[in-house]
Amino acid sequence: MVGPVTAIDEGAALCAPFLRRLPADGLSIVVVSGAGAQSTVGTTDTVAARLDQLQFELGEGPTPDVLLLGQPVLTPDLRAADVRNGWPLFGEAAVAVGADGMFSFPMLVGVLTVGVVSMYSGTVQQPWTAAALQTAAGLTAAAVIPALELAARSAAQHERDPRARTAELRREVHQASGMLTVQLDCSIEESLSLLRAYAFAHARPIDAVARDIVGRTLDLGAEDE
């Protein structure tokens, strides 16, 4: 059982250089597959974890944009008008959990974008200097293969390590989605959308909603819309 312990430390170790060398207060590292499956391999703190969760819930924010564009997405001020237009739900939610600016970089392998390093700051910042952007891109490039290996290794485990400090693959969300396909007689994609909508409408983290469904203390099929 040495593996999982190492994996936990490795996630933190991958995040550490970004905090040391860049004007960020925290970050998350997310690996994403071509089919859209994603695994959070590192988060530095609860704000970073919540930002990661919100983007997964809402399907909007810098991470989906970076994945789409394959380019950095830099928002030194999350309260700016164009942020509200681009991310009507995420922009406000991010500020509410304590982020004022975000700086997100693609993890590239050749032409593939395999993940995103997303940093936040708790204060509105000046745009980063060219040197800082270059440092961020270099640190991101160095993190790519270790992050991919870490994600693949944790995905190979049949059960989530209870000591894991990150959301990892959000296994309960996928288990709950599978349950909903049977309860509501719908596709897996519809199930996930429903789960996301429910979490947002009830202002509850999607992981908590999923845990309740899996634990059978919440039955969306029995709820009146």
Added chain:
Amino acid sequence: MPDQSREAKLSRAFVALADTLVTDYDLVELMQTLVETCADVLDVTAAGLLLKDASDDLHVLASTTEDARFVEVVQLGVESGPCWDCAATGRAVSVPDIEATGDRWPEFRDAALQRGLRAVHATPLRLRETVIGTVNLFNMRTGALNASDAAAAQALSDVATIGILSERATRQHELVGAQLQRALDSRVVIEQAKGVLAQSLGLSVDDAFGVLRSFARARNRGLRDVAAALVERRLDASAILEGAPSVSAPRRTDPRE
């Protein structure tokens, strides 16, 4: 003056070759640029390029004339000839007069002379110990390639070698990346299938996984395949349960005997 224009052409050729290496370049285009540059700038009639594939087999990847291509194909067919030797040894092979080679490479000799080619200079595409192919310069006149052309051919080949190797490394990287990503897809569909089974059969998700795994093992099918079939409803959850007794039946009979 002619020398100056040659130097200028050569400089432009290096820039063009380097340009093709910058972003999203096409390997075939790079190799075509290389042979055309050689034929254009150096004192030769035609140029061709042989490249090794992943299993070390040589292929004709580019040539400036059909004659050069033919002579290269003949060498690959009989696995002999100066270009073949160059690829095998990683050393340049210079043949100033093909007619005077006797019976060293008979098929190559006949093919070259038939197409009017009288001399060849084969340059390796090489990085340290690794030989990935050759650049072959043909002439309709006999005579060795002059020293400065031979040096230029080697320099152009070195630039191309780096381009080819870096493209291969990138592709290898992408392959590894995609393989690692696939692990996530497998796990997600397995978790979804646990949910489908748990809900259909009234099990906990942990027990659902046990049932899923027994079913996949008993049928000698991959966990991911079975999981995907369940999630996409190509396989009914009840079929998994019906399958269960047949899995445990032989075990149950054992103690009685």
